[in-house]
Amino acid sequence: MTESTMIAGATDTPFVIAGRTLRSRLMVGTGKYKSPDEMVRAIDASGAEVVTVAVRRVNLNRDTDDGVLPHLAPARYFLLSNTAGCYNAADAVRYARLARAAGFNEWVKLEVIGDQDTLLPDTAALLVATKTLVADGFVVLAYTNDDLITALRLEDAGAAAVMPLASPIGSGLGVLNPYSIRTIKHRLSVPVIVDAGVGTASDACITMEQGVDGILMNTALAAADDPVRMAHAMRLAVDAGRQAHLAGRMPRREVAVPSSPSVGMLE
Amino acid sequence: MMERAVSPDGVIPVVNGEERTVAAGSTIGDLLRELSVSAAAVVVEHNREIVRDRSRLDSMVLATGDSVEIVHFVGGG
Numbered sequence: 001m002t003e004s005t006m007i008a009g010a011t012d013t014p015f016v017i018a019g020r021t022l023r024s025r026l027m028v029g030t031g032k033y034k035s036p037d038e039m040v041r042a043i044d045a046s047g048a049e050v051v052t053v054a055v056r057r058v059n060l061n062r063d064t065d066d067g068v069l070p071h072l073a074p075a076r077y078f079l080l081s082n083t084a085g086c087y088n089a090a091d092a093v094r095y096a097r098l099a100r101a102a103g104f105n106e107w108v109k110l111e112v113i114g115d116q117d118t119l120l121p122d123t124a125a126l127l128v129a130t131k132t133l134v135a136d137g138f139v140v141l142a143y144t145n146d147d148l149i150t151a152l153r154l155e156d157a158g159a160a161a162v163m164p165l166a167s168p169i170g171s172g173l174g175v176l177n178p179y180s181i182r183t184i185k186h187r188l189s190v191p192v193i194v195d196a197g198v199g200t201a202s203d204a205c206i207t208m209e210q211g212v213d214g215i216l217m218n219t220a221l222a223a224a225d226d227p228v229r230m231a232h233a234m235r236l237a238v239d240a241g242r243q244a245h246l247a248g249r250m251p252r253r254e255v256a257v258p259s260s261p262s263v264g265m266l267e
Numbered sequence: 268m269m270e271r272a273v274s275p276d277g278v279i280p281v282v283n284g285e286e287r288t289v290a291a292g293s294t295i296g297d298l299l300r301e302l303s304v305s306a307a308a309v310v311v312e313h314n315r316e317i318v319r320d321r322s323r324l325d326s327m328v329l330a331t332g333d334s335v336e337i338v339h340f341v342g343g344g
Contacts, residue, residue, distance in 0.1 A: 029342070030342040030344075032342065033342065052344055053340040053341065053343055054342065054344075055341075056338060057338055058309055060283055060304070060337070066341050066342075067308065067339045067341060068340050068341050081340065082343055082344070084343050084344065097317055098310050098336075098338050101310045101318075102340065170344075
């Protein structure tokens with residue numbers, strides 16, 4: 001917890017997924033950084049515990065090693081493997097099982113992409129893959145649309161957390177439909193983590209103000225001019241948004257209400 | 268298509284999508300050592316079956332046409 005939130009009244013309920021208490025509501029990806037060193041410093045500045053990774057073929061024709069694990073202290077981070085790049089349920093299940101065989105944990109950030117231009121999820125295939133993986137003992141965190149009905153179906157299918165998008169992956173457009181995000185959070189019992197689309201700190205803050213349990217982001221950090229500074233900003237923004245949500249915002253009014261007394265004015 | 272006239276002692280598995288000639292009798296463990304890949308740092312899938320127990324890699328003999336996928340974790344979101 002950052003110093004700015006260590007004040008009286010700033011207590012929060014623990015952030016728990018599938019029985020595991022997580023120390024940060026901000027989760028971050030490890031893709032698209034200019035260098036491993038920049039990635040490590042940005043993740044450190046973000047305060048994240050959960051970091052996502054992708055499964056890919058080892059490049060056998062090159063001396064350079066693109067593996068990410070040598071850069072991540074295993075005791076410090078909780079690895080969350082994704083199924084990014086999978087366009088059907090069978091592929092996503094295959095990638096999830098390969099990731100599990102690495103031996104770290106049984107969690108998966110399940111993505112089944114339906115369209116190359118928008119990278120929006122194929123929610124029908126996502127449900128199929130969720131059911132298969134839950135039956136196989138996985139803790140499934142399902143990346144999905146900001147659609148309540150799909151979110152409810154994913155919860156019914158046994159997803160440990162539902163991850164609606166703020167806006168398309170890598171778009172940085174921020175939260176396009178706060179109402180949907182809020183509604184999903186209201187209706188689900190499992191944690192709701194907004195995944196994808198956050199572009200800058202205000203986006204993260206507004207997202208957390210909707211009451212969701214956490215945010216996962218990658219490009220907003222990796223593609224910032226200064227990823228380490230942006231990671232620090234996001235950490236503060238997630239905390240700020242969370243605290244504002246817990247504090248309960250004042251009602252919106254269409255007319256002004258004076259803040260200073262209207263009595264005691266000079267004659 | 269590449270010339271396939273290998274020595275009678277060679278077999279040609281498909282490793283990460285590419286045909287590779289290895290000595291007949293080679294195991295997946297031998298292949299990984301030849302490629303300078305640490306078995307502990309990767310996950311291997313042999314003919315679509317994940318090799319969960321890495322100690323088996325040294326007893327899994329390769330044949331021509333076998334599919335071997337060697338994967339690891341890379342940066343991703």
